[in-house]
Amino acid sequence: MPYPDLQPLSAGEFKRLCGVSRVTFAEMVTVLRPHLERQGRRGGQPKLSVEDQLLVALEYWREYRSQFHIGASWGLHETTVGRIIHKVEDLLIKSGKFRLPSQRQLYQPGWEWNVWVLDVGEMEIERPQKNRSATTVASRSVIP
Numbered sequence: 583m584p585y586p587d588l589q590p591l592s593a594g595e596f597k598r599l600c601g602v603s604r605v606t607f608a609e610m611v612t613v614l615r616p617h618l619e620r621q622g623r624r625g626g627q628p629k630l631s632v633e634d635q636l637l638v639a640l641e642y643w644r645e646y647r648s649q650f651h652i653g654a655s656w657g658l659h660e661t662t663v664g665r666i667i668h669k670v671e672d673l674l675i676k677s678g679k680f681r682l683p684s685q686r687q688l689y690q691p692g693w694e695w696n697v698w699v700l701d702v703g704e705m706e707i708e709r710p711q712k713n714r715s716a717t718t719v720a721s722r723s724v725i726p
Contacts, residue, residue: 585633600637606680610636614670629658630666634694638663639670713715 588596597603611632618632625693630638634656641652642663649667654658656663674680 583637585631585637590636597623600640602640607636609679610674613679617673618669630656635666636670639667642667 583599590601591599593604596607600607604644614636618628618635620627628635638652638656638658641647642649649663652658653660653663658666
């Protein structure tokens with residue numbers, strides 16, 4: 583679904599669809615725009631806008647659909663979808679603005695841990711006995 587079609591969605595619906603809020607989406611676009619926008623440059627022009635390229639990458643990460651299916655829904659080849667995903671991913675990582683907290687930060691005091699214990703029982707499965715007579719193949723002379 584192209585970016586202009588997402589404008590009438592509420593903030594909650596937009597986040598449910600894309601996985602990020604509108605503010606985070608706008609920050610991602612500002613990071614990506616100088617690198618992905620090719621207006622006035624030599625060479626081929628991209629079929630999708632910067633917003634739509636980000637939506638393709640978010641759709642892959644959010645739904646984990648195959649690149650073939652995403653390409654079919656956007657009218658692209660699956661290799662193009664792969665290139666878009668790698669480009670967007672690399673640029674967002676290089677910006678350093680969209681990182682998860684490190685393990686050291688997660689283990690700082692103040693985090694509340696919830697531990698669940700499950701009691702699981704084992705059940706024996708009855709299987710046929712393996713013996714030589716059951717697994718021996720008859721010779722061809724015995725078969726009529």
